[in-house]
Amino acid sequence: MxxxxxxxxxxxxxxxxxxxxxxxxxxxxxxxxxxxxxxxxxxxxxxxxxxxxxxxxxxxxxxxxxxxxxxxxxxxxxxxxxxxxxxxxxxxxxxxxxxxxxxxxxxxxxxxxxxxxxxxxxxxxxxxxxxxxxxxxxxxxxxxxxxxxxxxxxxxxxxxxxxxxxxxxxxxxxxxxxxxxxxxxxxxxxxxxxxxxxxxxxxxxxxxxxxxxxxxxxxxxxxxxxxxxxxxxxxxxxGTLDINIVTDKEEKVNIQTQKHSDESAQKLLEFMQKERPYLDEELSLQKLSLLMEVSTHQLSQTINQGLNTNFYRFVNAYRIEEVRKKLRDPEFEKYSILGIAFESGFNSKSTFNKIFKEETGMTPSEFKKSESAKK
Incomplete structure (x- = not known):
């Protein structure tokens, strides 16, 4: 029954x-x-x-x-x-x-x-x-x-x-x-x-x-x-996931006809430094392309070929650097490490800890202790 x-x-x-x-x-x-x-x-x-x-x-x-x-x-x-x-x-x-x-x-x-x-x-x-x-x-x-x-x-x-x-x-x-x-x-x-x-x-x-x-x-x-x-x-x-798969033939043509210059990569790096779009926890390739007024394909090529990385690692590297700056800043001493991570664009504790360890070689708490010891 x-x-x-x-x-x-x-x-x-x-x-x-x-x-x-x-x-x-x-x-x-x-x-x-x-x-x-x-x-x-x-x-x-x-x-x-x-x-x-x-x-x-x-x-x-x-x-x-x-x-x-x-x-x-x-x-x-x-x-x-x-x-x-x-x-x-x-x-x-x-x-x-x-x-x-x-x-x-x-x-x-x-x-x-x-x-x-x-x-x-x-x-x-x-x-x-x-x-x-x-x-x-x-x-x-x-x-x-x-x-x-x-x-x-x-x-x-x-x-x-x-x-x-x-x-x-x-x-x-x-x-x-x-x-x-x-x-x-x-x-x-x-x-x-x-x-x-x-x-x-x-x-x-x-x-x-x-x-x-x-x-x-x-x-x-x-x-x-x-x-x-x-x-x-x-x-x-x-927003609805809309991942457009480019065929191998189309990709080869695009690579031959659209080579990103160092200027495109420099423009992207300057925009990230000045506007800090990485603070948006839901930042996507499409959002960033709209902010920069370039096509998603062009932006993707700049990141993948010009900077030799992918969008996920590119944006989160900026977030990690933001966390490191705030952990060194006396104004953020009263903030918890997780609070600083969320302020810097992360929306997950596990992801933050994983990426931080990959980028710095130490856990966030270890990094904070090492910075305190320097003072």
Whole structure:
């Protein structure tokens, strides 16, 4: 009963989240993909709790819902990372396997041997080798894992690109989603072995397999809903991520036609010294380019090629220098080190400590002690 109650809570949370997203005045593409994913998850949980509601000849569609769910999750991931637009073509493209896979079950059941479903687990109603059924159910473990790996790769690519565009990464690095993806791979492999053990041995009662899966899925759903809504607020505050990937061919042409001179780098350094834009904790490449009235591409080339660094390290080096100046200044003796860090443009204690150690070779407290000893 406890498993069923937890699964019900997942359904309720999903429905409330969908209602909340639909009530927004303006939704982003990632909001719509999240709504679709929540809808599929809700249908999946309902099927696990009430499989008898679906006619037996269409049970394969309920059984294959995890495949569709991971496809929609992948669309959500690439929309929140690379800002792909919401388009029906994407939904159709990533629903094809789900439809074809379900229809194959129906075709085999109609023309070969009738496939029945008991506790959401397929079986041949006539005596046939289970090897065929194992072959048919294998995609239920393989395809979701492939989608989750694709999600993981998209996240890794996104995180590698962030330092080129942002000076603060903690709120937008999506580490929480990466951890969920890794654990989901383990989950789907575990579910496959649970089904295999449940159908071939008595170690796991058949009636409890998908009830357990539903409860675990509800837990993942609650986590993703919480972090997704929080991430949506952060993205709305900082502006939609719009990372434009330049192809190798375009990049080569741009390098040949737009070489940054020492003058561009000098202009940037003078602007940073005079205007101190690094004090803005949410400074991005786009913000800085608007302040300097240059294109983001030109500014990026100046930093990457002219100064041989990336935007993240370039801006935070100024923040560290600002902290060092204030730690030496008697006027800031009453300030805490963390307070000085926040005054200098940092918005995270862990990031400040990490970057300070990398730049100076010592912790902030060690630096402060060494400066006090000099006095």
């Amino acid at each position: 406890m498993l069923e109650n937890f699964s019900f809570s997942g359904i309720i949370v999903a429905l409330m989240c969908m209602a909340l997203l639909l009530s927004k005045k303006k939704n982003s593409s990632s909001d719509y993909y999240l709504i679709i994913w929540l809808l599929v998850c809700t249908a999946n949980l309902v099927y696990y709790l009430f499989p008898a509601f679906l006619p037996e000849q269409f049970q394969s569609f309920g059984f294959a819902l995890p495949v569709l769910s991971t496809g929609m999750l992948y669309l959500y991931v690439i929309s929140i990372t690379f800002n792909i637009p919401f388009h029906p073509n994407y939904l159709i493209r990533h629903s094809v396997f789900f439809i074809v896979y379900s229809c194959i079950f129906i075709g085999i059941s109609t023309f070969y041997s009738r496939i029945g479903f008991k506790n959401s687990i397929p079986y041949f109603m006539d005596s046939h080798s289970n090897e065929i059924l194992d072959f048919l159910t294998f995609p239920m473990a393989a395809v979701p894992v492939v989608y989750i790996v694709l999600c993981f790769l998209a996240l890794r690519k996104y995180q590698k690109m962030l330092p080129e565009y942002y000076s603060a990464l903690e709120r937008i690095n999506l580490n929480w989603l990466k951890y969920i993806m890794v654990s989901l791979i383990i989950l789907f492999i575990g579910v496959f072995f649970m089904i295999a053990l449940g159908t071939k041995t008595d170690l796991i009662p058949r009636g409890r397999i998908f009830q357990t899966v539903a409860a675990v899925q509800s837990g993942y759903l609650l986590c993703i809903v919480f972090f997704s809504l929080r991430q949506s607020i952060v993205f709305n505050q900082q």
